[in-house]
Amino acid sequence: MKPPGAAKSETQDLAEPTLPLPDDPKLTANLTHFARALRKAGLPVGPGRVLTAIEAVQAAGFTRREDFYWTLHSVFVSRPEERQVFHQVFRLFWRDPRYMEHMMALLLPAVRGVQEEERAASAAKRAAEALLDGAEASAPPQREEERDEDALIEIDASFTASVEEKLRALDFEQMTADEAAQARRMLARLSLPVKPLKTRRLRADPLGLRPDWRRTLRGAMRTGGEVLTLARRKPATRWPALVVLCDISGSMASYSRMVLHFVHAVANRQGQGWARVHAFTFGTRLTNISRHLRTRDVDAALNAAGHEARDWQGGTRIGACLHDFNRDWSRRVLGQGAVVLLITDGLDRDDPALLAKEMERLQLSARRLIWLNPLLRWDGFAPRAQGVRAMLPHVDTLRAGHSIASLEALAEALSDPRDRGEKARLMAMLNG
Amino acid sequence: MSHRDIASIDAVQALLAGQNYICGRSLATVTFLALKLGRPLFLEGEAGTGKTEIAKAIAAALGRRLIRLQCYEGLDAASAVYEWNFAAQMVAIRAAEASGTGAETLRADLFGPEYLIERPLLQAMRPQDGGPPVLLIDEIDRTDEPFEAFLLEALGDFQVTIPELGTVKAPEPPIVILTSNRTREVHDALKRRCLYHWVDYPNFARETEILQARVPEAAADLSREVVAFVQRLRGEDLFKRPGVAETIDWAKCLLALDVIALSPEVIADTLGAILKYQDDIARLQGSEAKRLLDDAKKALETA
Numbered sequence: 004m005k006p007p008g009a010a011k012s013e014t015q016d017l018a019e020p021t022l023p024l025p026d027d028p029k030l031t032a033n034l035t036h037f038a039r040a041l042r043k044a045g046l047p048v049g050p051g052r053v054l055t056a057i058e059a060v061q062a063a064g065f066t067r068r069e070d071f072y073w074t075l076h077s078v079f080v081s082r083p084e085e086r087q088v089f090h091q092v093f094r095l096f097w098r099d100p101r102y103m104e105h106m107m108a109l110l111l112p113a114v115r116g117v118q119e120e121e122r123a124a125s126a127a128k129r130a131a132e133a134l135l136d137g138a139e140a141s142a143p144p145q146r147e148e149e150r151d152e153d154a155l156i157e158i159d160a161s162f163t164a165s166v167e168e169k170l171r172a173l174d175f176e177q178m179t180a181d182e183a184a185q186a187r188r189m190l191a192r193l194s195l196p197v198k199p200l201k202t203r204r205l206r207a208d209p210l211g212l213r214p215d216w217r218r219t220l221r222g223a224m225r226t227g228g229e230v231l232t233l234a235r236r237k238p239a240t241r242w243p244a245l246v247v248l249c250d251i252s253g254s255m256a257s258y259s260r261m262v263l264h265f266v267h268a269v270a271n272r273q274g275q276g277w278a279r280v281h282a283f284t285f286g287t288r289l290t291n292i293s294r295h296l297r298t299r300d301v302d303a304a305l306n307a308a309g310h311e312a313r314d315w316q317g318g319t320r321i322g323a324c325l326h327d328f329n330r331d332w333s334r335r336v337l338g339q340g341a342v343v344l345l346i347t348d349g350l351d352r353d354d355p356a357l358l359a360k361e362m363e364r365l366q367l368s369a370r371r372l373i374w375l376n377p378l379l380r381w382d383g384f385a386p387r388a389q390g391v392r393a394m395l396p397h398v399d400t401l402r403a404g405h406s407i408a409s410l411e412a413l414a415e416a417l418s419d420p421r422d423r424g425e426k427a428r429l430m431a432m433l434n435g
Numbered sequence: 436m437s438h439r440d441i442a443s444i445d446a447v448q449a450l451l452a453g454q455n456y457i458c459g460r461s462l463a464t465v466t467f468l469a470l471k472l473g474r475p476l477f478l479e480g481e482a483g484t485g486k487t488e489i490a491k492a493i494a495a496a497l498g499r500r501l502i503r504l505q506c507y508e509g510l511d512a513a514s515a516v517y518e519w520n521f522a523a524q525m526v527a528i529r530a531a532e533a534s535g536t537g538a539e540t541l542r543a544d545l546f547g548p549e550y551l552i553e554r555p556l557l558q559a560m561r562p563q564d565g566g567p568p569v570l571l572i573d574e575i576d577r578t579d580e581p582f583e584a585f586l587l588e589a590l591g592d593f594q595v596t597i598p599e600l601g602t603v604k605a606p607e608p609p610i611v612i613l614t615s616n617r618t619r620e621v622h623d624a625l626k627r628r629c630l631y632h633w634v635d636y637p638n639f640a641r642e643t644e645i646l647q648a649r650v651p652e653a654a655a656d657l658s659r660e661v662v663a664f665v666q667r668l669r670g671e672d673l674f675k676r677p678g679v680a681e682t683i684d685w686a687k688c689l690l691a692l693d694v695i696a697l698s699p700e701v702i703a704d705t706l707g708a709i710l711k712y713q714d715d716i717a718r719l720q721g722s723e724a725k726r727l728l729d730d731a732k733k734a735l736e737t738a
């Protein structure tokens with residue numbers, strides 16, 4: 004086998020005498036070009052697949068265009084999403100390969116340029132923030148007055164508690180630019196510990212309860228068939244997956260940014276649990292941003308996510324978005340018992356019956372459904388809004404998500420399966 | 436007949452049609468390549484689109500044994516490859532004690548072939564009457580990543596290593612078919628070794644053909660009505676859309692009830708055969724089913 008990247012260099016590479024190749028060098032060259040086109044279009048096509056393709060085309064023959072299409076399809080496509088890309092590239096390429104190359108050449112520098120610019124932009128933004136430390140803080144002028152008023156009261160607090168501790172309890176919405184930046188740094192350090200799940204797979208463990216007959220008998224062989232010790236096994240553990248559904252509509256603006264910083268930290272922390280973290284944003288439509296969250300740089304990740312989700316700070320259609328999630332994604336991301344974190348204020352103007360139905364479906368497919376509602380920070384919060392009334396009966400836990408302290412408390416909800424948060428209190432108000 | 440000798444895609448299509456399995460050109464092409472190149476076939480798609488059936492059809496058509504490995508959470512080597520018969524081993528130890536056999540002979544005997552329980556993967560490596568078997572690894576998405584990694588090795592070289600006995604290598608590789616309902620993504624490394632195909636719902640003409648092959652006793656008019664209705668149903672906003680298996684089940688139900696033509700009442704009574712979620716059934720209760728049926732009938736008249 005040739006090392007990866009060999010086919011990338013030049014087509015002649017493949018025509019080395021050691022490889023079992025067809026006599027028709029033109030076919031090999033064309034297939035290699037086609038594979039390159041697919042690779043540029045984003046399909047994971049390596050040199051191994053090119054060799055398989057050549058083999059497959061030889062086997063299937065050239066009689067019909069349709070057969071040729073499905074032959075290459077079976078080799079190069081490995082996910083349903085890739086079918087459309089393959090179809091387009093196939094159509095363009097086998098009409099006029101040069102035209103395709105030309106198009107690619109035209110498109111690629113532009114694409115690459117944008118990416119580099121984006122990377123530079125997020126780095127530059129942070130550099131600017133670092134340089135303009137003081138200047139940036141004055142950004143929202145009306146906040147300055149509030150700060151003066153608050154300052155008198157807060158002086159006492161600052162004697163007893165560190166700045167960080169004060170920040171922990173502070174509402175995200177009331178933070179100044181400085182404080183928000185500091186809070187984001189604290190969020191980046193935050194983790195969301197979770198308990199592992201027992202699986203049905205067994206592993207060797209001297210303290211286990213189930214006997215391991217195989218190892219017992221192998222041990223007995225050494226003592227001439229006398230069983231001296233009983234080898235034991237116990238269930239192995241695995242980590243659950245986390246699915247985050249974050250409301251990014253106008254009413255949630257200041258919270259969703261912070262919460263996404265938190266989600267990014269959770270998604271990128273190594274060795275804390277969570278097999279996988281999937282994140283979706285919704286406002287008027289549902290967007291999957293899981294891929295962007297894996298970018299290490301938090302600014303770049305959220306920027307990319309922002310580009311993808313076009314409905315920042317718009318209206319909310321919670322019911323319709325949950326419907327999309329249930330139909331298109333729930334079977335794929337909730338399959339192995341995932342914990343769902345739903346972050347929204349529940350202010351939805353659509354049909355409450357639809358919302359209640361979708362919430363019920365979501366709860367039925369999730370291991371646990373945790374609702375973070377920043378509105379809970381108000382002492383007088385009552386489930387009066389129709390959206391809140393529709394959603395409340397279908398969540399396992401309801402908690403506030405308005406400050407760092409409240410996000411930290413989330414770990415508590417995760418570690419205790421019976422935790423209900425504020426749900427019982429609000430349900431009593433709902434029924435009373 | 437060796438499966439590598441199949442001449443063309445048309446031959447595969449005819450072979451499967453002989454087993455009442457009607458498939459499109461695309462699926463026939465992939466199947467042909469899988470047989471010809473000796474590569475595993477990875478079929479992904481919604482439940483009830485005939486992924487498992489094709490393995491049965493291939494096995495029957497070629498006269499091979501079908502070995503099925505149904506995947507589930509926690510599936511491990513002991514239930515997928517082989518296990519030792521511990522109870523028999525214990526008895527053998529006691530017997531050896533009584534007769535005073537030496538430890539060395541005991542060791543050689545105890546971990547020998549007669550105490551080995553072969554599970555599907557190991558069975559598939561053994562030579563079978565009539566040629567290499569068809570190995571169906573069903574619903575691979577239900578297992579976990581460690582098992583996938585294990586499969587990678589087994590499917591790569593078609594061999595299994597048993598520490599006590601040595602390596603068992605398939606003299607001729609089996610025909611391997613993997614299916615997935617996509618409840619999670621299967622790792623690319625495994626997919627890369629296979630030929631991939633997404634099995635879609637068939638169109639009207641093909642589904643009618645399938646239904647007539649599978650339920651030949653149903654009248655042609657009823658089959659067309661059933662298929663037209665189910666096809667309309669798939670266009671609706673349902674949590675779980677009915678597959679071809681449901682269409683066949685439903686047609687059988689209607690036959691058992693001696694139904695000649697579809698009516699809203701009949702649909703309401705038998706909806707449980709095609710829709711399996713309460714939400715979906717509730718949606719279709721009342722005027723909705725009648726609207727779909729009228730749509731379907733109108734389309735049939737114009738066609």
